[in-house]
Amino acid sequence: MPCRFLRSCIVYYYKFDFPATSLQKIMATSMAAALAASLPAAPAASAAPAPTYEAIPASMAKVIDIEAEIPLTCVQLDGLVVTKIIKHAREAPSTTAHGLLLGLDLDGTLEVSNSFPLPHHAGDDDEKSAKSSARHQASMLRSLKEVQADDSVVGFYQATTLGAFFNQTLVDTQAIHQEKLRHGGIVIVHDLSQTARGNASFRAYRLTATFMDAYRKSNFSTASLINHRLTFSSILEEVPLKIRTNPLLSAFLGTLEDSKKGGLSSSAEGSKTNSAINPSFSVLDLGTGGVARNLEQIVEAVDNYRTEEGNLSYMSRQIAREKAKAENYIAKRKEENQNRIAQGLAPLPEEDVSRLFKIPAEPSRLESLLVLGQIDAYGKSLAGTASTSLVKMYAAQAGSDV
Amino acid sequence: MPLGPTSSAINIQANSITEAVHNAPRTPTNITIHPVALFSILDHYLRRTDSQDRVIGTLLGTRHDNEVEVRSSFAVLHSETDEQVAVDMDYHRTMYELHHKVNPKEVIVGWYSTGSNLNTYSALIQNFYSQETGPHQAIHVAVNTGVVEGEEAGVKAYISSPVGVFPKPENCVFVPVPVELRFHDAERSGLDLLANTAQASSSTSSQPIADLEIIERAVTSVSEMLDRVLAYVRAVLAGEQKGDPAVGRYLMDTLGASTDDLEKGGFNSSLQDTLMISYLANLVRSQAEVSSRLALAAAS
Numbered sequence: 232m233p234c235r236f237l238r239s240c241i242v243y244y245y246k247f248d249f250p251a252t253s254l255q256k257i258m259a260t261s262m263a264a265a266l267a268a269s270l271p272a273a274p275a276a277s278a279a280p281a282p283t284y285e286a287i288p289a290s291m292a293k294v295i296d297i298e299a300e301i302p303l304t305c306v307q308l309d310g311l312v313v314t315k316i317i318k319h320a321r322e323a324p325s326t327t328a329h330g331l332l333l334g335l336d337l338d339g340t341l342e343v344s345n346s347f348p349l350p351h352h353a354g355d356d357d358e359k360s361a362k363s364s365a366r367h368q369a370s371m372l373r374s375l376k377e378v379q380a381d382d383s384v385v386g387f388y389q390a391t392t393l394g395a396f397f398n399q400t401l402v403d404t405q406a407i408h409q410e411k412l413r414h415g416g417i418v419i420v421h422d423l424s425q426t427a428r429g430n431a432s433f434r435a436y437r438l439t440a441t442f443m444d445a446y447r448k449s450n451f452s453t454a455s456l457i458n459h460r461l462t463f464s465s466i467l468e469e470v471p472l473k474i475r476t477n478p479l480l481s482a483f484l485g486t487l488e489d490s491k492k493g494g495l496s497s498s499a500e501g502s503k504t505n506s507a508i509n510p511s512f513s514v515l516d517l518g519t520g521g522v523a524r525n526l527e528q529i530v531e532a533v534d535n536y537r538t539e540e541g542n543l544s545y546m547s548r549q550i551a552r553e554k555a556k557a558e559n560y561i562a563k564r565k566e567e568n569q570n571r572i573a574q575g576l577a578p579l580p581e582e583d584v585s586r587l588f589k590i591p592a593e594p595s596r597l598e599s600l601l602v603l604g605q606i607d608a609y610g611k612s613l614a615g616t617a618s619t620s621l622v623k624m625y626a627a628q629a630g631s632d633v
Numbered sequence: 634m635p636l637g638p639t640s641s642a643i644n645i646q647a648n649s650i651t652e653a654v655h656n657a658p659r660t661p662t663n664i665t666i667h668p669v670a671l672f673s674i675l676d677h678y679l680r681r682t683d684s685q686d687r688v689i690g691t692l693l694g695t696r697h698d699n700e701v702e703v704r705s706s707f708a709v710l711h712s713e714t715d716e717q718v719a720v721d722m723d724y725h726r727t728m729y730e731l732h733h734k735v736n737p738k739e740v741i742v743g744w745y746s747t748g749s750n751l752n753t754y755s756a757l758i759q760n761f762y763s764q765e766t767g768p769h770q771a772i773h774v775a776v777n778t779g780v781v782e783g784e785e786a787g788v789k790a791y792i793s794s795p796v797g798v799f800p801k802p803e804n805c806v807f808v809p810v811p812v813e814l815r816f817h818d819a820e821r822s823g824l825d826l827l828a829n830t831a832q833a834s835s836s837t838s839s840q841p842i843a844d845l846e847i848i849e850r851a852v853t854s855v856s857e858m859l860d861r862v863l864a865y866v867r868a869v870l871a872g873e874q875k876g877d878p879a880v881g882r883y884l885m886d887t888l889g890a891s892t893d894d895l896e897k898g899g900f901n902s903s904l905q906d907t908l909m910i911s912y913l914a915n916l917v918r919s920q921a922e923v924s925s926r927l928a929l930a931a932a933s
Contacts, residue, residue, distance in 0.1 A: 307837070310827045311676045314669045317823040318705070322736065345676070348735045371731050377724060378708040379680045423819070430847045431822040433840050453928065462925040472840040474830045479675050481831035482779060486786040487814065488828060513821065514844075514851045522910060529917055536924075596928060603921050610918035617911035619844045624907065626852065628900055 303414045303470065304339040306435040310476040312346045316421050317431065319348040320390035327400075328390040331368060333381045336414055342475075343419070344381045346388060347371050384408075386416040392424045393525055394612040395532070397463065397604035399597075405438055406446050417470055424521055424612070429514035433474070436467040451600070452593035463604030517623055525613045532606045539599040546594040557588040660770055662699040664790040665815035668824055670694075670706040670745075671788070674776050677708040678747045686713070689746045689758060691725055692774060693732055693739040701742050701772055702815070707732060709744075711758075718754040720761060741765050743772035749789065751775070753803045759793045760802035773807065788812055 312332065320328045330348035334341060349364055368384075376382040386408060389401055401418065408416035415437050422432040438446070441459040445451060455461075476484065568578040670692060681688045689711050694703040707728045710721040729741060744762045746755065755773065762771035770792050779786025791807035816824060830838040862884065869876040 308840075309676075310830065311669075311672045313823055313827060314672050314820070317820050318667065318669045319735075321817060321819050347731075350734045367731060367734060370727060374724065374728050374731065377710060378677065379682065380676075380708070426822050427819045428844075429822045429825075429851075430842060430844055431826040432842075457929050460929065462929065463921070464925075473837045474826060474840060475837045476827055476831045477676075477679060478836065479679055479778060479780070480672060480827070481836055483671070483675055483786050484828050484831040486779065513818065514847050515855070526910075526913075533917075599928075600925065603925050607918055607921040610914045610921065614911060614914035614918065615844060617907050617914060619848060620907050621904075621911070622845065622848060624900065624903060626848075 301336075301339045303336065303341055303417075306341045306343065306417055306419070306470050306472045307475050308419070308433060308435075308472060309334075309342070309344045310474065310480045312343050313431070313433065313474060315346050315348075316388050316390070316419070316433070317426060320421055320423050320426075323348075323351060323390065330388055331384050332386045332388055332417075332419060333372075333375065333383060334385045335381055335383065336385065341385055341414065341417060341470075343385060345375065347375070384412065384416070385414075386412070386418055388419040388421060390421050390423055392422070393521075393528055393609055394422055394425070395528065395605040395608040396420045397466070397601045397608065399601065402438070402446075402466070402597075402601070405436075406443065409438055409443060419472070422612075428516075428521070428616075433472055435470040435472040437470060439465055439468045442466045449595075451595040451597040453596060454593075456596055456600075461600065463600050463607060466600070466604065515623060515626075517620070517627060522613070522616060525609060525616065529606065529609045529613065532602060532609055536599060536602045536606060539602055543594050543596065543599060546591065550591055550593065553588050553590045557590065560588070660699070660792055661696070661701040661772060661810060664701045664703065664772055664774070664810050664812040666703045666774065666788065666790075666812060667694075667705065668814065668816055668820070670703045671776065671814070673706045673708075674745050674747065674774075675778060678776075678778050687746050687748045687750070689720070689744055691729065691741055691762075692743045692745055692772070693729075693736075694742045695738060695740070696742065696769060703742060703772075703774065704739050705732070705736070706745055713754055718757055720758060722761075725765075742769075743774065745774040745776060747776050747778055748781075749775050749777045749784065751791070751807050755807070756793070756803050756805045759805060759807075763793070772810070774812070
């Protein structure tokens with residue numbers, strides 16, 4: 232690895248009588264390589280041009296990979312990731328900013344130590360964007376590895392507004408992750424609107440086993456839903472999430488908060504523009520600006536649900552019609568055969584009905600399930616806003632009485 | 634800084650150079666840093682190899698007039714020995730392209746290093762980054778992580794200007810520029826969350842935090858402030874302390890805010906609205922729940 236520098240670096244040669252420091256080498260230790268090899272490949276998309284390691288035989292991989300046996304009980308989010316996700320979510324052109332989470336799992340705790348955003352594709356055709364996104368992931372992972380950052384994918388994050396994050400892409404992506412990644416990987420959902428209201432909200436989820444079972448069979452008919460007891464609330468299960476700041480960050484934040492010293496050297500104007508973190512009271516804001524938007528979203532989601540239900544009932548009517556037709560045909564044929572037998576003729580063969588009548592497959596109810604989930608989430612966030620604003624109103628009234 | 638404290642003479646030289654070249658971009662006079670950039674630098678420093686004294690990386694951001702806004706940063710490989718310094722440019726380019734794809738607005742504005750040691754190598758690296766940022770000037774942000782005893786954690790920003798009769802890349806003056814932390818209001822809560830986490834003894838905090846808890850925290854802090862103000866006002870009234878007119882005016886502006894609107898029936902109508910919303914939200918939720926249960930029961 233030291234030879235990397237000879238690749239194309241600009242190398243300046245200068246001799247000075249500086250104190251001699253030992254020659255620096257950046258090398259990938261064999262230990263790290265072995266560890267990395269024992270980790271499962273990143274999702275199929277990102278694995279393509281990954282660096283190759285000495286392969287560990289499949290029989291041994293199981294033995295070496297002890298961690299995989301310990302079930303995941305907790306997700307630990309690093310301070311850096313918190314700020315990265317918030318920044319990306321705010322700046323992204325669409326509300327659905329997403330990116331990959333990197334980290335390690337240790338003793339049942341999934342430590343998310345880094346993340347990077349994925350480019351947003353609008354209007355590109357799917358295959359092209361998927362390919363470029365895969366290339367982006369692969370080269371990003373390679374680059375991060377070179378500076379000793381964690382480079383194993385443990386999940387992805389998704390920004391959302393008003394808590395409604397249920398959608399097909401999220402479920403699809405997470406399903407792929409859950410199959411490919413060790414421990415299934417997690418999705419961290421960041422709620423933008425709640426963050427704007429002063430409560431930075433991060434939640435970790437993964438798909439439940441029953442949903443995965445139904446998803447694998449890609450069967451979301453009514454019967455399958457009943458068998459799996461699937462409602463929108465049993466699609467995802469929440470994993471406890473903790474935020475952690477490493478000691479260096481804690482110390483630095485402490486300095487920043489210490490307003491007297493002023494962590495950053497302040498400008499000449501004096502203490503007013505001092506960069507130390509000023510207290511903020513946006514939480515106490517009485518404004519209910521977001522409510523109208525929230526109500527609109529609910530109406531929209533309910534409309535979607537109606538359309539979806541309309542489609543479903545149309546399709547089930549069609550199925551019923553086809554079935555009735557098929558049964559009629561069979562009954563007619565039987566009657567005819569009885570008549571022929573009575574007349575002493577050979578009965579007509581009973582043909583395969585399914586070939587004559589195409590009975591459509593039962594429609595998937597996944598979409599309507601997800602829309603219901605969205606409605607519920609919007610309702611939940613609306614209820615939350617209402618309850619906190621009640622508290623704030625009474626607080627303001629109590630304050631004004633004094 | 635090998636060249637000793639900056640003197641006014643050198644500053645004049647820097648200005649004269651920029652004035653001489655017409656249409657030259659103005660030198661940055663103010664630098665703001667986004668927390669993400671800072672935290673990335675700290676993380677990079679934490680992940681350095683044993684043999685590295687300091688780490689360097691590229692700063693990305695935007696420029697307006699005289700202000701440079703550093704919005705994010707990424708680590709760059711480099712090696713320093715007593716004879717040579719090498720910066721992995723391929724790596725720098727690749728990373729920049731990757732970042733550029735996601736966030737096309739951010740361009741290279743300069744570089745960072747940890748520690749407050751500015752030496753000849755700093756000048757060389759600065760020279761390299763000046764080529765990257767041209768025609769604008771590259772900025773250099775030195776983050777002192779505060780791990781060395783006796784040095785306080787902090788951030789300093791510099792721009793460079795050449796020095797000497799025959800300018801050489803290894804000679805330059807780093808002129809300090811004021812730097813401040815800046816973040817968007819919406820990101821504020823994230824920073825609060827981290828600050829609270831940092832104060833906890835275990836450096837961890839569990840999520841999600843209930844809205845009420847945050848409101849409670851804010852109310853407590855407001856009431857503490859009121860107590861402090863009250864103590865101050867009492868002290869002034871009692872003649873123990875000399876009153877500051879500026880403080881008085883601020884207090885008048887803040888506490889004079891009228892709540893008439895709330896008292897004159899505004900409260901009740903607002904209350905009704907809020908209750909209605911709450912009712913509606915619960916209605917929607919229960920309907921959704923019933924609907925999903927019905928879907929399960931339909932065929933059985």
